Amino acid sequence: MSFLARLKSGLSKSSGKIAGGITGIFTKARLEPESLEQLEELLIEADLGAKLAGELCENLRKQKFDKDITPEEIREFLASEIANILKPVSLPLTIDHLPPTTILVIGVNGNGKTTTIGKLASKFKREGKKVMVAAGDTFRAAAIEQLQVWGARSDIPVVTGAHESDPASVAYAALDRAQKEQMDVLLIDTAGRLHNKENLMAELVKISKVLKKLDESAPQHVVLVLDATTGQNAIAQMQAFKDMIGVTGLIVSKLDGTAKGGIIVALAKQFGVTIHAVGVGEGIDDLDAFDATEFAKNLVGL
Numbered sequence: 001m002s003f004l005a006r007l008k009s010g011l012s013k014s015s016g017k018i019a020g021g022i023t024g025i026f027t028k029a030r031l032e033p034e035s036l037e038q039l040e041e042l043l044i045e046a047d048l049g050a051k052l053a054g055e056l057c058e059n060l061r062k063q064k065f066d067k068d069i070t071p072e073e074i075r076e077f078l079a080s081e082i083a084n085i086l087k088p089v090s091l092p093l094t095i096d097h098l099p100p101t102t103i104l105v106i107g108v109n110g111n112g113k114t115t116t117i118g119k120l121a122s123k124f125k126r127e128g129k130k131v132m133v134a135a136g137d138t139f140r141a142a143a144i145e146q147l148q149v150w151g152a153r154s155d156i157p158v159v160t161g162a163h164e165s166d167p168a169s170v171a172y173a174a175l176d177r178a179q180k181e182q183m184d185v186l187l188i189d190t191a192g193r194l195h196n197k198e199n200l201m202a203e204l205v206k207i208s209k210v211l212k213k214l215d216e217s218a219p220q221h222v223v224l225v226l227d228a229t230t231g232q233n234a235i236a237q238m239q240a241f242k243d244m245i246g247v248t249g250l251i252v253s254k255l256d257g258t259a260k261g262g263i264i265v266a267l268a269k270q271f272g273v274t275i276h277a278v279g280v281g282e283g284i285d286d287l288d289a290f291d292a293t294e295f296a297k298n299l300v301g302l
Contacts, residue, residue: 018046018078019301023071031064039074046299047231047262052269056081079296082265086275086292089268093120093249093276095129097220100183102175102211104219106204106245108237109192111227112253114143116279117187118150119287120251125154129184134174135160136167136207137191147189153284157181167191167203168210175214188219201244208245221248223276226267228255234263238271249274251287261299 021042025035036057043053060077095101103120107113117133124131133151137143138161151158159177161170171188178186190207193200211218224247226234241247252264255278268275275290 049266075300083296090292092289100178100186102218103221107225122154132183134188253279
């Protein structure tokens, strides 16, 4: 199954509900206040959030109110509006810094950080880059082992520390080695942390400060991995990480499950943060660059 087919399958919960809902709502030829209210509720349920749902419906009202319109035209309108929101923030994760480019990968427990790092490392290696990975989650042996498996699979060195050692020291040692060995990319894994735990969040700041001792501009990328099934709680996660350490880009994982998908649009609209890629499975190739137009079409069932 192609990546696009897996994305379509993963968004089927959202697209089916939105497409079916639109068909059910717009049974009359003309756009009326009652149908707009129902559409707004439908978009809120798809995790676009109340503010954005209201804006989309208001734009639709301005253009089409009291005019003949079909469910297909509604879906096309929504796809176009959503794509316009997503296109400015749809950018791949690029390696354009003097080597090594350091990418700090962060997120809450269970969001798929370690798997995402394995996929990114393999992708960069296939592109001919010299890649190194640092196992900064020193508290979870399984995370270190998982990275070592990914590393062995793609012949990528993995820097580790002693169990429960200071993650910042592992990050420092990794960047020091990456500089000496002239790596193109250093990916640093971090322990999953709840966004409302200040001591854990402060640990990320420490890692960033330690990296700057070796490279003032490091980390060049701070990538937040978000679970697409999280729903509106993703807004709070994004805000907390952004306030604490800054977030340069997003990778959205688990779009192959029960994700509604609309949360990606809500995040783009509220924060204007770059969306680098989406993950649709556990396989090495199940991560791809984010395509705003295709995502918008699939989200509304086109």
